[in-house]
Amino acid sequence: MSKIYFHIDVNNAFLSWEAVKRLKEGETTDLRTIPSAVAGDPKNRTGIILAKSKPAKDMGVKTGEPIFSAVKKCPDLVCVPPNHSYYEKESLKLRKLLEDFSDEIEPYSIDECFITYIPLLGSVMEVANNIKDRIFNELGFTVNIGISDTKYLAKVASDFEKPNKIHTLYVSEIKEKFWPLPIENMFLLGGKTAAKLKTLGIDTVYKLAHTDINILRVHLKSQGEDLYNYAWGKDIDERHSKKETPKSVGHSKTSVTDLTNIEDIHSFILDVVQDTCNRLRKESMKANTITVTLKTSNFKVYSMAQTIDFATNGTNEIFKDCKNIFNKMYKGEPLRLIGISLSNLEPDETTQLNLFETFNEKEQKLDKTVDDILNKFGNSHLITRGSLIHHNNKNDTDID
DNA sequence: TCTGGGGTCCTAGGACCC
DNA sequence: TCTGGGGTCCTAGGACCC
Numbered sequence: 001m002s003k004i005y006f007h008i009d010v011n012n013a014f015l016s017w018e019a020v021k022r023l024k025e026g027e028t029t030d031l032r033t034i035p036s037a038v039a040g041d042p043k044n045r046t047g048i049i050l051a052k053s054k055p056a057k058d059m060g061v062k063t064g065e066p067i068f069s070a071v072k073k074c075p076d077l078v079c080v081p082p083n084h085s086y087y088e089k090e091s092l093k094l095r096k097l098l099e100d101f102s103d104e105i106e107p108y109s110i111d112e113c114f115i116t117y118i119p120l121l122g123s124v125m126e127v128a129n130n131i132k133d134r135i136f137n138e139l140g141f142t143v144n145i146g147i148s149d150t151k152y153l154a155k156v157a158s159d160f161e162k163p164n165k166i167h168t169l170y171v172s173e174i175k176e177k178f179w180p181l182p183i184e185n186m187f188l189l190g191g192k193t194a195a196k197l198k199t200l201g202i203d204t205v206y207k208l209a210h211t212d213i214n215i216l217r218v219h220l221k222s223q224g225e226d227l228y229n230y231a232w233g234k235d236i237d238e239r240h241s242k243k244e245t246p247k248s249v250g251h252s253k254t255s256v257t258d259l260t261n262i263e264d265i266h267s268f269i270l271d272v273v274q275d276t277c278n279r280l281r282k283e284s285m286k287a288n289t290i291t292v293t294l295k296t297s298n299f300k301v302y303s304m305a306q307t308i309d310f311a312t313n314g315t316n317e318i319f320k321d322c323k324n325i326f327n328k329m330y331k332g333e334p335l336r337l338i339g340i341s342l343s344n345l346e347p348d349e350t351t352q353l354n355l356f357e358t359f360n361e362k363e364q365k366l367d368k369t370v371d372d373i374l375n376k377f378g379n380s381h382l383i384t385r386g387s388l389i390h391h392n393n394k395n396d397t398d399i400d
Numbered sequence: 401t402c403t404g405g406g407g408t409c410c411t412a413g414g415a416c417c418c
Numbered sequence: 419t420c421t422g423g424g425g426t427c428c429t430a431g432g433a434c435c436c
Contacts, residue, residue: 048402063436068403110436112436187435190433190435191434192433250405254404289428289429301431305429306429
């Protein structure tokens, strides 16, 4: 007997979570009922729309667009700042609830999961309705559920009419429900590929499914073959499924003002490295490859990677490597963003129990150093971090 | 005060080895 | 002095996802 998958997708996740939170805290307006959005802060040059309400969407507001352009279309738009740690908690609550309905839960992102259907719990529709109702009653937000015998089609189905809806798209239904759709509705087919396909006269899933696969291979390589197969109901293979252990850990930050001074840049790199290494150690992993990414004030992005001789997760060591890489690649332009990504990961046995104590002590020492400097100079980011580097170089302190 | 941040995978090309 | 191919590893950039 073949499996049936449900794809659970929180409707307007960040915005819904924010709305529920605010109602609980006593606010009277439900953000979901007015033109609203969760958005970054233009002062920090991160002013883009991360999630929007239905009324905002109806006025043309799009995810990823700058706030200023959203406000042009929708002058009454209410923007609230994002709260990622809160969203993480809501996401975990959802997964916990889903454990009552499935023994195979595969998180796909913070607001999406694939689960397998258990026939003992009732018919497919009964179970789907129960899930939907319990989420709404206990957690306060709505979801879409897509149902199919493949994960790929379940994902496509959950994207049909929203919100608070259940849709099926079984392989046996692709002719009526999938093929008539524009290719943009296909999962794993983005804007660039859609544009390419259109120049070939392919604008619907039907046309894609009825194009010679060799033509697709010539123009889109292996992706062309994959898309052709999806159009015929083939499932995504495991390479598109999330794995338990991360393949890379990275961080990047946009600077409030463009960075031009080398000391400021080094402070900024240290800042990003500290966050990244911290997360890597939490995962008990070490990295063999370090990648530095720069975005210039003109939005040009380039990167350089280096594979090191011995895997590490030490802040100090990685900071030194990052500076080396940076020096090799930097052409002197004003920088808007700096990112560090650590990849080629392997488990770090040394961060297990026996060294846990000393590791913590070191962490505390660093925290104290940062705090001391903070107290001395105030909370200006650059002064703080710059001082830390200076302090580090002068005394050759192990900042890890 | 215009344009985020966190990921995964693929491709093309170069280095290097046999 | 010329000409091979296969295989692996690494890197830079790009497409895609949420």
